[in-house]
Amino acid sequence: MFKGKEPMSNEQEKVTGTEDFQSSTVADPYDLMKPLSTSIDENINRMKDTLKGDNTVIYRWMGNKHMDSFRACLVFIYGMVDNEDINDNLVTPIMQADLSELPQDTFLERVMNTIINNMDVKRCLYMDTVLQSLFQGETLLFIDGQEQALIIRSKALLLRQITEPEFEKVMEGPREGFNEYLAVNLSLVRRKLKSPDLKFKFKVLGRHSRTNVCLCYMETLVNDKVLGELENRLDKIDVDAMTGSNVIAENIKDAPLSVFATIGSTERPDVVVSKVMEGRIVLIIDGTSKALWLPFIFLENFHTAEDYYTEFYFSSINRLLRIISAAITVTAPAVYLAALTYHQEMIPTTLLVSIYSARQGVPFPAVLEVLLLMFSFDLVREASARIPSAMGQSLSIVGTLILGQAAVEAKFFSSLVVIIAALTGITGLMVPKLKGVYIIIRTLLILVTSILGLYGFAFGIIVLFIHLFSIRSLGVPYMMGIGSIKPEDIKDTVVRAPWWYMNTRPKMFMGKESRRQSMDSRKGKSRL
Amino acid sequence: MNKEVSSDRQIISMMTLYLLGNTLFGIGHMAKQDVWVSVLISISLIAPVYALYARIITLYPGYYLFEIMDEVFTPIISRLLTFFFSFYYFLTAAAITRTFSEFIHIDALPETPDIVSLVMMGLVIIYAIKNGMEVLGRWAQLFNYILLGVVFAVSILSLTNANLENLRPLLYNDIKPVLQVAIQGFFFSFGELVVFLSAVSFSKDRNKPYRVYFYSLLIGGGFVVLVVLRNLLVLGPQLVEQTHFTSYNVVGLIRIGKFLQRIESSVAMVFILAGFIKTAVCMFAALKGFQHIFRLEHYRPVAAPFGLLLIITCRLIFKDMMQIVDFLNYYNAFYSFPFQLLLPVAVWIAAEIKHKKKIQVTSATSSEG
Amino acid sequence: MNYKRVCCLWLIFIYLFTFIFLSGCWNYREIEDLSIVTGAAVDKEDDQFRLTVEIVNIEGGSNAKVASSIITSYGATMFEASRNAINILGKRLYWSHTTLIVLSEQIAKEGLVPVLDWLARDPEIRQTLNIVVSKEKTAHEIFHLPHPVFNVISFDLDNIFQNQGSVSKTPDGEEWKVLKNLATPGLDLVLPVALLFMSEGQLIPTFSGTAVFKKDRLKGYLSPDETRIFMFIKDEIKTGLLTNNVIQEDVPVKVTLEIIDNKTKMKPVIKGENIVMRISTITNVSIAEIEGRALDTGEEGSMELAGQFEDMLQEDIKNLVMHVQKEFGCDIFGFGNAIRMEYPDVWKEIESDWDRLFQSIEVVTESQVHIENTALSSKPIIVRD
Structure with a gap:
């Protein structure tokens, strides 16, 4: 300070x-x-x-x-x-x-x-x-x-240095991140986008906190209807104090009870610029370093700023990895449970025999075993997030040695379920934004699976996807880009296409000017 | 009535999944090794019927079938027919639900009371129809790719067990049973797509009904032929006749190396997901009908009671698996005939007459003016 | 908050929780509460089925070792015998991972249907398990413990089936193929044969030869060598060996060829009143072994060598068909099926009389052997004179 x-x-x-x-x-x-x-x-x-x-x-x-x-x-x-x-x-x-x-x-x-x-x-x-x-x-x-x-004017600025955001680190992109001071944040954005079209519109929210909220958008790209709707929703907010961006996010969310976030958040000015250039609206809030952007689609959970700065094959692979990791972390325990307790005929024989021998003498039923282990994993995770880093070492010793090795050796858990839990845990940390979502969905899937096996699992998946398809973010379908195999729909969702291919802005955000760059921007270069 | 618009792709996905869901069963054993010929005949028979469905929608774009009937018939007849249609859809939904609960019951969970799986299914379906057709369409679009991919992959893997001799000799048992099965297939699988007339509103500028029905027939019919052929090629006509859930058995036989085996659960999942789409679409159409008869503001408030009614009904209409198979083999054609063929033709003729009159009137008024 | 909605959510939660915690189990079953059956032998004793099952058994504590043990139970039917095992084990037998069912000769002679029906009907049993006939006095002898090499006998016997391709001395016995063969008109069933042989003073189970059936009843056996020729006719040979004594300058030289691939065509030809089966084989081989000297493996020599093998193959095929026709009278080659495919109308006429007709049917053979390579050696081993 x-x-x-x-x-x-x-x-x-x-x-x-x-x-x-x-x-x-x-x-x-x-x-x-x-x-x-x-x-x-x-x-x-x-x-x-x-x-x-x-x-x-x-x-x-x-x-x-x-x-x-x-x-x-x-x-x-x-x-x-x-x-x-x-x-x-x-x-x-x-x-x-x-x-x-x-x-x-x-x-x-x-x-x-x-x-x-x-x-x-x-x-x-x-x-x-x-x-x-x-x-x-x-x-x-x-x-x-x-x-x-x-x-x-005689403000003395008490502010944090401009540092790289802890949760959005990149190897090859710009290293600056927002701090808690609105003016600084706006200047960071403005520096990257020197266009007269870029508008900063202020609103004051919070009965007592009187917090300044800045709507930031490109006038020529934004959809006026969407902008109007957002302003409407912001005006309806009536809270005492605006302590963080999440207060706004929860108040203007389309599906208020959904576990999924339908509003994006970032601490990086470069992300803000790229979102604004897609015709979206960014909310920068005084007193917090998290900026919000809307509309937000589901697949953006799996995007990082890094994707745009590294070479496109690599970033596409990383995106796919993140999506696969999400699938694994949500489904692995449930599928394991289904196979183990309902569909033993699914398991290859040699694996079945080894599970059979590992399960001998374990006191808990498999479903309780899975639930307990997932629970203890989350205990370790939450504990390690709150303690000072100096104590991290002792926590990891307790976590790994006592919970892992000793529990297996004492026949408290079978060894395979520990592997499943570890897999679930690692894949669950790949997209930190979704970790809460993962826990809830994973647990629900485990429960329905324990009733009807794979069929319960299938019903759970049906409901999950029906829910995902039913939510919208500021009028834009949340699952945009999923279920389509058209190249223009997946070029910046499941994979990242090369920059020269992304000629048009995403159709869904309904910008007035859809052309991003000249269509033959690549041709000019290839002639060299 | 509030309209929900689905894109062509979404409707095609739903129709394809609908047709795919019916391949769980092997019916039409009379035709022995020529079932695939029967399916091809059914497809060629159904094509003009689909054209007729599409024509009806083209005459009244953006209308559900019930609203079209309002336009072309007197109110009382229209309401009566709407009631019959809704009831037919509802019973179809019940029959499908029953089939799938029986499948679960026989295949994997013999000790679980089937009310448990039925209640689960019911809850899922209520939730789905409450979210509306548009959401269902987008859901179908995603799962269509996955399910077709799975079916295609297991079919390719099944080739190791396939034997071309199973299809020979062609037309050994005379053409009569083949035609009989073709008629069966006409009503059991393909004709059921009449339900989309009542479940989906084709908007004038966004949807092309002819194209939708044509592609659905092409893709869905193609996959039905693929599945039927695969089952025949692997098991041969005699064993196909012996099994209830043929596809499930066929995929269970895949054994490539030490690891690529025991994958029949994938097929079970395909059928559960496709069966879900079938039930949801039928229920949706039925609810739209009831909404129309009773002039309700929205069908959503009655979705849950009707969902529960579905669970009860499906336990009443069929006693067991044998009854379902018998019904499909012998009675379904007579039962479905009025709804899939007779009434649509009647609506079409009436609509054409109305349409001609309207054109004459408008041209007359315009010439006067 | 919407009161009704909360109530609804609570109801669903209560529903789920009662299902989970009050339901007990239904189909929820822990893996350790099952006895995994890896293989079974079926005998008949005094009108009762004697079911001998091999189940997975875990030995030792922390360094658990997988082994198997043998359990015997009795019952009036197969299913009853399977359920009676609970009285011995305290656990249910679990059949999904069974790879092998051994039937005693007696059951095979009395008819397979009583055993097969349960195997086909029960959803737990996979149709890919192998059904074999025991040539020993009883079926349960096959699971002779302790086995000197294997921990779990059935798994390793299954491996023998999986790798049968490079020997081709045992036919396929997968259950679904058995069911299919039984149902196909103009085709009689064959099953693999299991037997014990003595190795280093211990009895070891193995497969060898073919059991020939008429409908579902056992008629007799084919030897391993006959089985190979049988597989040739059925076009089921993948790889395997051909051995023959080649006469080279009046001295017989033993030559072994390795089959690379083989294609057999079986075609019925109608000549007037008679039906003639034309069996033509095209075999690609490589020279694997020559136990002699001075055999010319050049262009011309190869042709001559191949010629001798062709003659042998034709002779063997004719002999085998003759043997089966005379001794068993079972159409295990599927001649009838071939006629049904090719001449459905003719088949309709002769179907009822096929059993008699089969015995007199004439076979014409035509074999081609192509030597594709001579492996690493271009010539036999040269020994200086």
């Missing part, structure tokens, strides 16, 4: 954007909508009343060297402002300058334009707006006799 004025290693961290956050305010039931008065005492008292109990607010009364009647008060929140900036550029000029020479009728304007040494100063009439600015970390200047207050 850095404080604003400490020496900075990275130039990007000092951000002084020019965004305007006051454009959309929401009416509050307090009397904050009343305009400010001309009396500075009254104004300050009102502020003190409203902010009673908040000791971080500093009121700094000031006079002027040349004008005795001048009374002014600076209000800011300690820790949110840049101290030196205020000292040098606000306090000093106001105290030292010869204010008596300024004409009374345009006093405030002259102060604003000639005295205050700051790039962004606004005038403001309402208490409500004034307070919002205060909480944003800006400094307020009340001057006696003026019915408008000045809002002066």
Whole structure:
């Protein structure tokens, strides 16, 4: 964490954007909508009343060297402002300058334009707006006799360095990731997309948190209906505090009870750019490093940013691997159980004999064995996610030695089920986004399989896919690209086609301009 | 009525799976080694009937069969026919469910009471039809590729056991049983696609009914021929006659090397999935019919009760496997004839007359104007 | 939240859980509660079936070793005998992995149907198991323990079947083929024969030769060499050996050929009132062994060599057919079936009289042997004079 004025290693961290956050305010039931008065005492008292109990607010009364009647008060929140900036550029000029020479009728304007040494100063009439600015970390200047207050930008940025996101690491792509500061994030996107079509539209959400949410899209590519629908849904959100992107995601999801996420999330600006360029809408939320994008399709769960930076055969193989791993992790325990307890005729004889000998003396029925082992695997997984890394070693010793080896040797579990659990566990970690989904579906499949064997399993699969096919993400079928063998449908879903082949944007997002690049972009190169 | 639009590909997938689901059984043993000839004859017989179905839809694009009947008949007749049709679909769905529960019962779970598998099936079907035809269509599109792939693969693997001599001599037992079986196949498998007239609404600009029926016949019929041929080539006519679930037995014989064997469960899965599509489509058509008769806002509220009714009905209509086989062999043709042939022809004639009149009226008014 | 929906979900959950935890088992069965049958022998004793099954047995603790043990149970029918085994084992016999059923000579003589029906009907039994006839006094002798080499006798006997291709001295006995043969008109059944032979002072089971059936009753046996010729006629030979004494300058030299592939065509020809079966074989071989010197394996010599083998093959085929016609009168070659394929109308007339006609049917043979290569040696071993 850095404080604003400490020496900075990275130039990007000092951000002084020019965004305007006051454009959309929401009416509050307090009397904050009343305009400010001309009396500075009254104004300050009102502020003190409203902010009673908040000791971080500093009121700094000031006079002027040349004008005795001048009374002014600076209000800011300690820790949110840049101290030196205020000292040098606000306090000093106001105290030292010869204010008596300024004409009374345009006093405030002259102060604003000639005295205050700051790039962004606004005038403001309402208490409500004034307070919002205060909480944003800006400094307020009340001057006696003026019915408008000045809002002066003086934010000190407390922010995390721009680092590579932990869960979306790449070998060959850009290494930057979002941090928790909206302005930084927007600038990261803007730098990669210098088009006037790229729009950033703000909304303020959260009754008390008043969080800024930015809708980010290409105006020429986005589908207006989809955009309108999304804005509608966002407007309907009524929560106390917007603590993270998931609050929005769960509130605007198409199928609220579904285990599947129908909204994509990323911490990478390059991913945001590529999604925006497909005509999708990205939500960047202040205070969290996760950006959301919609519409989102099922197969995107299996995509990583890396896919676009490595050579296309390799990334296609990786995508297929991820999809296969999903199939294995969900079905392996259930199929194992079905074969073992209902369809012993399915198992090759030699394997059957070895399972037969491994199962001798195991106290649990096979279904309980599978459930218990999956449960203990999830215990280890969850425990290791929460503990400090220094203790990881002891956990892995307990996990592997005690749960694995000792349990098998003590005939607590049969050795084959441990192999199945390990396979399930490894494949389950390949797509971290889906790990919750995996657990639920896997367990349900195990249960139905234990009733009707493979037939129960088949019924489970039918229901699973009916469910998957029935959900939509912002009107776009979630399973888009599945069940089709047309090249234009699978070029960037199951596999990744070479860049020169991806000439058109995905049809489903219904962009206005479907052509991505000239059709013969490859031909030009091949002539060389 | 709210329309749900499916793409051509989705409808073709559903129809193909529907036809594939019927190959679980070996029926038509009278024709012995010439069953495949019978199937080819059935296909050529059904082609004009499919053209007729497609013509009906083309005359009234975007309409379900029941709505077309409303247009061309008097309201009372239309409602009566709708009721009969719905009942027919419902019983078909019940028969299919019963077949598959019997299959599960005999093949793998003899000790499990069949009510358990029936309730599971019922729940799955209720869930599916509640989600509507469009979802079912997309589901079918995905599983069509998988299931056809599996059927094709096991057929290729079965070639190691195949013997061409099983098909000879051609037409040894006279042509009569062959034709008889062809008629059976006409009604049991192919004619049942009449249900799609009531389950799917073909929209005017998105669907081409002729094409849909033609491709379904080509792919679905092709696979039926493939399966029948495979079974004959491997088992020979005598053993095909001896077994209930012939395909299941045939695939059980595959034994290539030490590992590629014991894969008949794949076929069981194919039949369960295809059977699910069949039941769901029939149930959907039946529910659409009941919705139409009682002028309901939506069929969804009655889906669950009808699903439960299905479970009870299917236990009532057939006592056991032998009854099902007997019914399909001897009575099905008479039972299905009015719904698959007679009434569609009647609707078609009435629709053509109505259509001609409409054209005359419009041309007359336009000439007046 | 939607109250009704929650209720519905709860109901489904309760339904699933009661199914799982209150149902007991139904078909849910743990693998260790089964006795995996690997092979079985069926005898008949006083109107009762004596079922001798070999089951998988696990020996030892942590280093478990797979072995087998033999259990005997009795019953009036096959199925009853199978279920009676519960009284001995405390577990149900599990038949899905059975690879071998040995029938005693007595059962084979009395008819296969009582045994076969259960094998065909029970869903647990796989149709790919092999059915063999024991040439010993009883069938259960075949599972003679302890076996000096094998842990589980049936599995290894099954391997003998799997690798029969390179010997071709035993016919195929897969159950579904047996059922099919029984059902096919104009074709009589053959089964493999199991017997014990003495090796290093111990009795070892093996397969050798063919049991010939009329309908489902045993008529007699063919020797292993006859079996090979039988397989030639049936076009079931894959690879195998041909051995002959070749007369070279009045000295017989033993020559062994390895069959690369073989194609046999059986074609009935109607000559007036008579039906003549034309059996033509085309065999590609390579020279595997020459136990002598100075045999010319050049272009001309090969032709001559092949010629001698052709003569031998034709003679053998004729002799075998004659033997079967005279001794058994069973159409194990499927002559009737061939006529049915080729001349369905003729077959319809003669079908009822076929048993008698078969015995007098004439066979014309025509064999071609092509020597494709001489393996690594281009000449016999040269010994200096």
